[in-house]
Amino acid sequence: MMNAIVMTGPGEYGLQKVPVPRPRKGEVLVKIRAVAICGSDPKVFDGSYMGIGWPPHFPFIPGHEFAGKVVELGEGVTKFSVGDRVAGEAHCGCGECINCMEGRYNLCLNYGKPETGHRHYGFTYQGAYAEYNTYNVKALTKIPDNVTYEEASLADTAGTALQAIKLTGIAPCGYTLVIGPGPIGIFAMQIAKAIGSRTIMVGRRERLELAGRLGADYLINYEQCKDVVSRVREIAGGLGVHQAFECAGSDSAMQQCVLAARKNGKVALVALPATDLHMLPVKTMVMNQIHVIGSRANPSCTRDVLEMMSAGAINARDMITHTFPLQDFETAMQTFVRRIDGAMKVVVCPNND
Ligand SMILES: [Zn+2]
Ligand SMILES: [Zn+2]
Structure with missing residues (x-):
């Protein structure tokens, strides 16, 4: 027994x-x-x-x-x-x-x-x-x-972040936005940084501070920032980010990811919302050719995230x-x-x- x-x-x-x-x-x-x-x-x-x-x-x-x-x-x-x-x-x-x-x-x-x-x-x-x-x-x-x-x-959590990263086709350099510094969001930030992207984390309180200690290049506290999208676009050279990860599960975070992405940018929706009833800025998605990708779980990611832990690339x-x-x-x-x-x-x- x-x-x-x-x-x-x-x-x-x-x-x-x-x-x-x-x-x-x-x-x-x-x-x-x-x-x-x-x-x-x-x-x-x-x-x-x-x-x-x-x-x-x-x-x-x-x-x-x-x-x-x-x-x-x-x-x-x-x-x-x-x-x-x-x-x-x-x-x-x-x-x-x-x-x-x-x-x-x-x-x-x-x-x-x-x-x-x-x-x-x-x-x-x-x-x-x-x-x-x-x-x-x-x-x-x-x-x-x-x-x-x-x-x-x-490894399961880190793998879920890696799968979203793979689906966006993230490349070295560029800017990566992560909204939601929970465990998956912080791993997405760490992996993006390990690949060589500059990372912007949006959140608040202790979790945002932890993201900073674990290497996020730019922190935005949404309770103190009047216009998160403008601030993200400003950091990313005025053009917006190459890829954005929605790890908060809120309507505003989904919208900010789309609006902060540069033309032809990628947005991965990682948090699992309770329902299908969410609003996305569709005109911007069409006009800016934004690729919005749903990402579920972590197929074939466990070995790679364990290797990244072993190599010290993620903490x-x-x-x-x-x-x-x-x-x-x-x-x-x-x-x-x-x-x-x-x-x-x-x-x-x-x-x-
Ligand atoms: Zn889980
Ligand atoms: Zn099957």
Whole structure:
């Protein structure tokens, strides 16, 4: 048996003893060492996403930003050995549909059908807020020796930023705007800077300050700036930015990204809004030929972000403000949700050996 945070209904969850799962063909059993709380987790726990099937049933164990150690191999596994340190990602495609075949397993056409092999760990399939979980080897990547489990648990977040960066086709030099200095926004800024772009971060308070400490070239506090778009365009030589990342999820941030982009600029929408009802400045999009791209999750990004952490090109360590044992899960969740003591990434450690 093992300890796990088990949801028994919307808003109802707690520590329980449940059986340790057994690895099936193509899977390994992972002893979970670190799970980062994601911005989506509070909404999974309170039932806000039940309309889209997250979770699909009760009891259910959420948690998807994890790292741990392989402790048992299922039938046919050759990619990993017992003892390997691995980081995970939430999406595991069926491997057979056209999107999976083309590498876009975040958009698997068999989404939510476990009988096809599809998994969305922590959303439609058992997740990582537990001492152990089984994973298909496709969802796991070895961690470089100089990256800790806690840092590696941020690979899912950093990968989500990298995927948005890839979709904009970001090139060296130029100006990158990020609105929303949450974990994904700060990683997008760090990756853009690592590639060689000048970075402008829009936000406020401690999170904007953290973005500055982690290397943002220009900070704009929107509470003190009358006209964010003009200020961004001014910084970017009057022409606007080459690419903009919307990581705040608000109408005003979406509009500012489009209005601050230069002609033929790219805008990636990264935050997941609650509904389709948002206003974009369509005339400007047409006249300035602005490319607006939706970006979901992090296909084929985990290895690269772990390498960037290992090389020191991005800093995950300073994004982690708090760590808690699994037994203190509720304190960890409240610290994250209420941003107590400037909480940014809060990491839960189910096994502290
Ligand atoms: Zn996440
Ligand atoms: Zn598929």
